[in-house]
Amino acid sequence: xxxxxxxxxxxxxxxxxxxxxxxxxxxxxxxxxxxxxxxxxxxxxxxxxxxxxxxxxxxxxxxxxxxxxxxxxxxxxxxxxxxxxxxxxxxxxxxxxxxxxxxxxxxxxxxxxxxxxxxxxxxxxxxxxxxxxxxxxxxxxxxxxxxxxxxxxxxxxxxxxxxxxxxxxxxxxxxxxxxxxxxxxxxxxxxxxxxxxxxxxxxxxxxxxxxxxxxxxxxxxxxxxxxxxxxxxxxxxxxxxxxxxxxxxxxxxxxxxxxxxxxxxxxxxxxxxxxxxxxxxxxxxxxxxxxxxxxxxxxxxxx
Amino acid sequence: xxxxxxxxxxxxxxxxxxxxxxxxxxxxxxxxxxxxxxxxxxxxxxxxxxxxxxxxxxxxxxxxxxxxxxxxxxxxxxxxxxxxxxxxxxxxxxxxxxxxxxxxxxxxxxxxxxxxxxxxxxxxxxxxxxxxxxxxxxxxxxxxxxxxxxxxxxxxxxxxxxxxxxxxxxxxxxxxxxxxxxxxxxxxxxxxxxxxxxxxxxxxxxxxxxxxxxxxxxxxxxxxxxxxxxxxxxxxxxxxxxxxxxxxxxxxxxxxxxxxxxxxxxxxxxxxxxxxxxxxxxxxxxxxxxxxxxxxxxxxxxx
Numbered sequence: 001x002x003x004x005x006x007x008x009x010x011x012x013x014x015x016x017x018x019x020x021x022x023x024x025x026x027x028x029x030x031x032x033x034x035x036x037x038x039x040x041x042x043x044x045x046x047x048x049x050x051x052x053x054x055x056x057x058x059x060x061x062x063x064x065x066x067x068x069x070x071x072x073x074x075x076x077x078x079x080x081x082x083x084x085x086x087x088x089x090x091x092x093x094x095x096x097x098x099x100x101x102x103x104x105x106x107x108x109x110x111x112x113x114x115x116x117x118x119x120x121x122x123x124x125x126x127x128x129x130x131x132x133x134x135x136x137x138x139x140x141x142x143x144x145x146x147x148x149x150x151x152x153x154x155x156x157x158x159x160x161x162x163x164x165x166x167x168x169x170x171x172x173x174x175x176x177x178x179x180x181x182x183x184x185x186x187x188x189x190x191x192x193x194x195x196x197x198x199x200x201x202x203x204x205x206x207x208x209x210x211x212x213x214x215x216x217x218x219x220x221x222x223x224x225x226x227x228x229x230x231x232x233x234x235x236x237x238x239x240x241x242x243x244x245x246x247x248x249x250x251x252x253x254x255x256x257x258x259x260x261x262x263x264x265x266x267x268x269x270x271x272x273x274x275x276x277x278x279x280x281x282x283x284x285x286x287x288x289x290x291x292x293x294x295x296x297x298x299x300x301x302x303x
Numbered sequence: 304x305x306x307x308x309x310x311x312x313x314x315x316x317x318x319x320x321x322x323x324x325x326x327x328x329x330x331x332x333x334x335x336x337x338x339x340x341x342x343x344x345x346x347x348x349x350x351x352x353x354x355x356x357x358x359x360x361x362x363x364x365x366x367x368x369x370x371x372x373x374x375x376x377x378x379x380x381x382x383x384x385x386x387x388x389x390x391x392x393x394x395x396x397x398x399x400x401x402x403x404x405x406x407x408x409x410x411x412x413x414x415x416x417x418x419x420x421x422x423x424x425x426x427x428x429x430x431x432x433x434x435x436x437x438x439x440x441x442x443x444x445x446x447x448x449x450x451x452x453x454x455x456x457x458x459x460x461x462x463x464x465x466x467x468x469x470x471x472x473x474x475x476x477x478x479x480x481x482x483x484x485x486x487x488x489x490x491x492x493x494x495x496x497x498x499x500x501x502x503x504x505x506x507x508x509x510x511x512x513x514x515x516x517x518x519x520x521x522x523x524x525x526x527x528x529x530x531x532x533x534x535x536x537x538x539x540x541x542x543x544x545x546x547x548x549x550x551x552x553x554x555x556x557x558x559x560x561x562x563x564x565x566x567x568x569x570x571x572x573x574x575x576x577x578x579x580x581x582x583x584x585x586x587x588x589x590x591x592x593x594x595x596x597x598x599x600x601x602x603x604x605x606x
Contacts, residue, residue, distance in 0.1 A: 035472070036460065036465045036469060043460060095418045115398045115399050115471050118399065119467055121425070122389075122393060122425075122428065123460040125425065126459030127459050129432045129451055141449070144451075146436075146444070148435070152432045153433060156429030156430050157430060158333060162339045165419070168419075169338070169341065
């Protein structure tokens with residue numbers, strides 16, 4: 001594919017996938033009925049109809065490499081988005097990043113209240129594991145247990161939540177973090193879930209360990225590139241473009257590679273990561289073209 | 304066993320089990336080291352060395368009915384306590400019940416801060432699923448997937464978290480809840496996790512569906528009795544006895560059966576539930592004596 005063609009094709013494919021994942025979320029999340037409908041409504045608000053659903057797209061494209069059934073892949077894609085949405089709802093809380101805007105809409109604690117936002121995040125995390133463990137997701141219970149374990153390791157104290165803790169601590173630290181510490185923080189905070197998303201298709205397809213490893217490394221590199229791109233967007237984009245508050249990082253003393261390296265070197269670093277990511281796909285055939293295009297996209301996007 | 308003997312034996316058995324579960328938690332939770340040690344320390348603080356660990360005891364005693372290995376049972380017992388501890392840490396937050404004291408110690412958000420408490424709860428939930436999904440917990444992945452699914456269904460939007468949402472809504476409601484609504488609220492909020500704890504041993508032991516069902520029903524009845532006893536304690540016990548603030552329910556407009564029925568009828572209802580609980584154990588042999596003693600204990604305890 002040419003660069004232009006692939007960018008257009010990717011955009012269409014991501015939009016189609018996002019819409020399919022919204023349908024899966026609609027089927028998997030509790031309907032807005034009964035006495036708890038406030039909770040259910042807020043869970044749906046936090047997950048459906050917004051966001052690019054890049055993590056879900058990674059799951060779906062990873063699954064394609066191994067001929068995994070679409071229904072299976074969609075369940076896992078939806079589970080990853082529930083997990084991701086829970087982390088955003090909690091990160092946006094006043095005691096955390098205190099954000100009012102997310103995906104162009106009021107955050108859950110603004111649209112409802114703090115207690116609801118805490119419970120929505122809690123319930124979305126649970127629902128992610130319920131989805132992965134359910135027989136509908138895969139007929140082989142070993143695959144389901146493997147998915148639960150891999151997601152838990154990626155998102156818990158030694159993964160995403162650990163990274164969030166480091167991020168909170170960095171804000172109140174007296175000395176800025178060094179490069180190695182920032183790389184580790186971001187690999188935990190956003191990288192580990194992107195890695196899981198990339199390797200989930202290989203778990204579903206019971207792929208050889210080497211293939212699973214290649215996809216995980218691919219996820220690691222694009223995750224790191226994605227983070228740098230995110231920081232650059234925070235610096236240069238408008239809230240209208242990103243659907244969330246921008247220009248906050250510098251003021252909050254956020255530990256970012258951009259802050260440490262400056263825009264030029266950070267951008268060059270992101271370009272290197274994208275090339276490395278594509279390198280991990282060398283043993284994959286043309287079915288991986290969309291993953292290659294996504295790698296290019298993560299540093300070109302404007303939202 | 305006589306009543307007196309069994310009460311004493313039960314007390315000893317519960318204390319021994321709690322100590323074993325603390326050892327399991329010590330092995331399963333991240334050590335207090337590395338840059339994230341603040342998170343790890345608070346996770347340990349919230350789970351270890353406090354509480355009666357009744358849910359863990361239920362898992363261990365349930366597992367005994369089917370000759371389940373002690374290591375397996377302890378992993379699941381520890382996972383249930385992580386899940387329970389996460390719910391307490393989040394429930395204690397200022398936006399929720401706003402409690403300063405838990406198990407005789409400052410709550411996590413008082414000992415640390417709100418952001419840490421949110422992350423500790425999040426990470427403990429994840430760690431519970433990581434534990435259930437790990438090969439160390441059971442060699443059969445079908446059992447691990449089944450445990451993950453059962454815990455998720457018990458604790459998510461249609462279980463514990465849903466019940467917590469109803470509880471928050473009841474506090475701000477204009478009309479008091481009716482008996483059926485209170486029973487449902489409490490079955491969700493505290494009952495479902497106690498049910499899971501009671502049935503987990505049957506899942507581990509791949510017991511016949513009927514045995515698993517009996518234990519779940521046993522858990523349902525003692526869970527309901529436990530809640531009434533808890534409400535009575537809130538009314539009559541001191542914070543020194545319970546290790547948490549007492550006398551809060553009436554002021555907060557909490558929806559309790561006690562408030563609706565009054566102490567006499569509530570106590571009689573709890574007695575009935577305990578008899579029903581023991582009835583579900585009829586097909587079990589003397590290995591279930593401790594579960595029978597526990598049923599009696601839940602309404603006699605002073606903390």
